[in-house]
Amino acid sequence: MVPVSYYLVVSAILFIIGMIGVLTRRNAIIIFMSVELMLNAVNLSFVAFSNLWGNLTGQVFVFMVMTVAAAEVGVGLALIIAIFRMKETTDINRMNLMKG
Amino acid sequence: MEYALFFAFSLVAIVSGIMVITQKNAVYSGLYLLLTFFCLAALYILLHAEFVAVVQIAVYAGAIMVLFLFVIMLLNLRFESDSFAPPLPRMIGIGVGLLFAVQFVWIGLGGMGAAAERNIPEGTTAALGMELFTKYIVPFEAAGVLLLVAMLGAVYLAKRKHN
Numbered sequence: 014m015v016p017v018s019y020y021l022v023v024s025a026i027l028f029i030i031g032m033i034g035v036l037t038r039r040n041a042i043i044i045f046m047s048v049e050l051m052l053n054a055v056n057l058s059f060v061a062f063s064n065l066w067g068n069l070t071g072q073v074f075v076f077m078v079m080t081v082a083a084a085e086v087g088v089g090l091a092l093i094i095a096i097f098r099m100k101e102t103t104d105i106n107r108m109n110l111m112k113g
Numbered sequence: 114m115e116y117a118l119f120f121a122f123s124l125v126a127i128v129s130g131i132m133v134i135t136q137k138n139a140v141y142s143g144l145y146l147l148l149t150f151f152c153l154a155a156l157y158i159l160l161h162a163e164f165v166a167v168v169q170i171a172v173y174a175g176a177i178m179v180l181f182l183f184v185i186m187l188l189n190l191r192f193e194s195d196s197f198a199p200p201l202p203r204m205i206g207i208g209v210g211l212l213f214a215v216q217f218v219w220i221g222l223g224g225m226g227a228a229a230e231r232n233i234p235e236g237t238t239a240a241l242g243m244e245l246f247t248k249y250i251v252p253f254e255a256a257g258v259l260l261l262v263a264m265l266g267a268v269y270l271a272k273r274k275h276n
Contacts, residue, residue: 014115015115015116015119015159018221019119019123020156020160021221022221023123023126023127023156025214025217025221026127026130026214027126027127027130027149028213028217029210029211029213029214029217030127030130030131030133030134030210031130031134032209032210032213033134033206033207033210034133034134036198036202036205036206036207036209036210037134037197037198037202037203037206037207038134038196038197038198039196039197039198040139040190040196042139042181042184042185042190043133043134043139043142043196045181046133046142046143046146046181047133047134049146049173049177050130050133050134050146050149053149053150053153053173056153056165056169057153057156057157060156060157060160060162060165061160063160063162064160064161064162069237069240069241069244070244072162072164072165072237072241073241073244073245073249073252075162075165076165076168076245076253076256077252077256079168079169079172079173080256080259080260081256081259082173082177083172083176083177083260083263084259084260084262084263085263086177086180086181087180087263087264087266087267088263088266088267088270090180090181090184090267091266091267091268091269091270091271092270093184093188094184094187094188094270094271095270095271097188098273103188103190104196
């Protein structure tokens with residue numbers, strides 16, 4: 014049986030890949046994909062710990078994470094479409110209407 | 114056998130995860146993300162979380178990826194130029210990521226000895242349903258309301274404004 018710590022290592026690597034993606038890409042859709050990668054990495058560690066302790070609460074929480082991810086993708090992509098209509102781009106450097 | 118499957122799926126998941134953030138073409142990024150989702154579903158099956166694995170394929174690989182690819186193709190983003198950050202911010206980003214990696218290793222080495230023996234419940238799908246519909250019924254309903262609100266918000270935001 015594969016030790017749970019191996020799964021946690023995979024989860025940490027995927028989380029870091031997602032984080033580097035968020036920090037280094039400038040395309041809003043790819044940033045979204047990297048956020049999904051990070052959420053999936055967290056889900057993997059939830060399931061791994063649920064398996065370790067024989068407790069299903071971790072899997073229930075994975076459900077909640079998936080629900081929030083689905084809601085986030087729906088609203089986020091709608092926002093990207095709305096911004097694209099106005100600016101004709103998904104480059105986050107050009108989304109500077111608020112002068113931030 | 115289990116080790117072989119674990120290493121194969123996690124290797125493919127990590128490599129395709131790296132491909133997601135290094136591809137220039139957003140469509141290819143999306144397809145590599147799909148591969149990562151499938152490999153994670155396989156890892157869930159190895160962890161005896163069969164229902165989560167099926168939901169992973171149905172929700173992530175099905176619904177969310179279709180939404181992503183649909184928007185990419187709708188906006189025709191295939192040839193979006195310079196979608197990477199300029200070199201200095203990119204180096205800083207990778208540096209912060211590696212700093213996090215060091216932190217994970219640091220914390221992980223501290224807790225490595227805590228792995229106890231496992232008692233895997235039999236038939237997790239039925240047990241998960243019982244948990245979800247009795248103990249966690251209020252969060253479950255709240256999640257339903259959240260999806261409804263998100264749907265309304267998405268329809269409102271993506272609607273073309275007439276003025």
